[in-house]
Amino acid sequence: MSDDKKLTTRADNFSEWYNELVLRSELADYSPVRGCMVIRPHGYGIWERMQRALDDMFKATGHVNAYFPLFIPESFLSKEAEHVEGFAPECAVVTMGGGKVLEERLVVRPTSETIIYSMFAKWVQSYRDLPLLYNQWANVVRWEMRTRLFLRTMEFLWQEGHTAHATHDEAEEETRRMLGVYREFMEGYMAMPVITGQKTNSEKFAGALRTYACEAMMQDNKALQAGTSHNLGQNFAKAFDLSFQNEQGEQAFAWNTSWGVSTRMIGGLVMTHGDDAGLRLPPKLTPIQMVIVPIWKTEEERAATVEMAKRIADDLGSFKRPDHERIRVHVDDRVGVKPGAKYYHWELRGIPLRMEIGPRDLASNTGMLARRDTREKRPISFDTLRTELPVVLDLIQADMLAAARARVEANTIRERISYDKFKEVMDGPGAFVYAGWNGDPAVEQQVKEETKATIRVIPDLEYRSPEAPTTCMVTGEPAKYEVVWARSY
């Protein structure tokens, strides 16, 4: 598709806008395999930066990486009753290998609790071997019927943390710690505000004691579950005989946690920041932070502006200046493409900064700097780029988070509304609605059927209303919890 064709606007058709944008900004493409996508270099470059930042955070909290098999014997999945019920219908199954029918069929991992805890059982004997704090970067497969680029694909890339602890409380602390790491990453790197909290029983992970989640609001006011952290209790430890001798010399089962985020976050990034001209990428995750577009009429001008652009790019990106932050710069010196088309190209792809350098700018030693997020333009001296650009990039990062926060707040309903009003909101613009709930799963089910909205989380303390709701929005009965309702991806 040509770059000149206008994107569908968000107001016209948000879902169409999203698909078009992902394809045209070259984040991803459809593949010949139903439900599987290809992550193109621009999208993968974002994923690499997400990985790097998260991996550093995992290591800083004491975790190590390891790698476990892609295939899981079918019998393993069945050892935890809730787990198999949740995942078996979604599995891809290998029945043939090396030209022969297999005796035991192999499931392509939908998640790795079973295989990992069976190995932990082999490695752990004593309380001295605990805790085990593992993480794995891997691909997983879930046989989804309705797929969406990044948001729901049959195969996706993710990380899955798996830990084993001596006590319930330690496991609970770990579960909460990693939820906090996710929140810090999503707000600090993705500039995507989230609310955190606990999932209700009907929405928790198959096999977990408790599931916590980060929920973000997209520009269509729908929720995206962006990361989850599970306290698995002793369910898997009992199923796989993951036991140890405790300090008192008794045999005890370990307590497990698991937690994961995936390439789905890239979809969240698009739907949090994108506008009708394309992506807007936060400086910390964008593969390219600034594109330089040299502008010329004559061949002589071309040589001079391109040379200056490359000199600046080399200097800003050099490893040899440890006294300054490196900046990722690309010079668009394509011949035969007009400057306007180049601006459009890089706007579509969400690059935070653009610097234009024309022949006259060489004399004044000054380029024209344009911000993608606010579209502000101003001259900037070549002499101060090294000190100014890191500040500008930090500012963009902060402004993007603030803008997203303001949007979420504007579409959050904290005052107590009636269930009729709630239906109107959900059928209309949508929102995050804070409301009382009596704790009855039947009410959850009823609301889901009537409005397609679900309880996203029982929010953590810091997100709750100053005055707790006293009655259930639906039944008028006394409220057990304050919950956040929304339609979701």
Added chain:
Amino acid sequence: MSDDKKLTTRADNFSEWYNELVLRSELADYSPVRGCMVIRPHGYGIWERMQRALDDMFKATGHVNAYFPLFIPESFLSKEAEHVEGFAPECAVVTMGGGKVLEERLVVRPTSETIIYSMFAKWVQSYRDLPLLYNQWANVVRWEMRTRLFLRTMEFLWQEGHTAHATHDEAEEETRRMLGVYREFMEGYMAMPVITGQKTNSEKFAGALRTYACEAMMQDNKALQAGTSHNLGQNFAKAFDLSFQNEQGEQAFAWNTSWGVSTRMIGGLVMTHGDDAGLRLPPKLTPIQMVIVPIWKTEEERAATVEMAKRIADDLGSFKRPDHERIRVHVDDRVGVKPGAKYYHWELRGIPLRMEIGPRDLASNTGMLARRDTREKRPISFDTLRTELPVVLDLIQADMLAAARARVEANTIRERISYDKFKEVMDGPGAFVYAGWNGDPAVEQQVKEETKATIRVIPDLEYRSPEAPTTCMVTGEPAKYEVVWARSY
């Protein structure tokens, strides 16, 4: 298995030594899935450093990362005749998904040429879109009957480069360039000397025009093919209609290359450097570069030596001193484990340096530094660690390469020997044997049957003998090539 039990020695049983060492040093473990292994944190830590170094080299040579689906429609594999013949018998096949039998069966990728070039065909229209220089980090599956930890596993981790070019010569240049990158990595990072050269037709990649390889010699004098780089010609381009309009306005097929290295390299690292006491890891790839063992008798001494050890570790590993290289240090302050057992533990795991700190060392401000590779011990002042240790680590890295080079040279036969003598060598100690070959595949086959040795490569110019062989070692006919024979993994 307890750490105190002695390893089988290399002289006793090299293959047994290898398996024991991989398991006991906790690089990897067997999994419940036949032929699949678990890469444990110590092994994965090496792989992470391999990935980082290679990825930087790929990017420095203009490549970008992307990700393509795990599953390949069965029909895709069949589009290139040689390719399907080579890989179909090794495939794992998904026949069920979401509880239903699939209409078209999906092959778990054994390698990704077919799926990647089908996507390239969609993205490339004009010579302006070329070259495409892609790399993918991924898991692949090949249904192997006889597996060995790291060396041959059903699932393994690797990178596969895939590129498309406008001309044969550009593709050939890329193929050679990446072979060079592999060699530079293997010698510069793994301290594992290799010879490079071209594979004979019977050993080339299924679907390639020409295959080049890096071959390393293990301590049992067998060859390990450690990396390959293929000029695929237009074979896949024709099969997947990867064509473009060239500068002359004509439609032409692209020229492809692919190249890969895998977790097999970790096996190469073990068999290149390991000794009867355990692993020896090169400083550039080891997860831990120095372990500090505090030594104490009283609780007061414990507190003082551990505190000093941690202060040193923090300082050496700090990001806050960009003027010095960071060093990865671990403090082994386990209580209830004797110093001797700690030494043994870290020797087994191959950590290049150990520093012992006893109570008296605190007064003299001096620890005892032991090298894992040479077992030399000497005092070292705490005040000069920052400047001395990087030098020592560089020296170890260089010494390890030199020692491996000397071993390979000592087990290489460059003088012209008879085929009878050759059989003796191959049945006995083994070697890399440089010899003349008449170019006849039947001779290759005969030698393989009679001696289990194969032609590893037609070596590149720099490895060839000053005087080219004139006759074929086997037939006495005129030699067409000088080749390198060896038994191999």
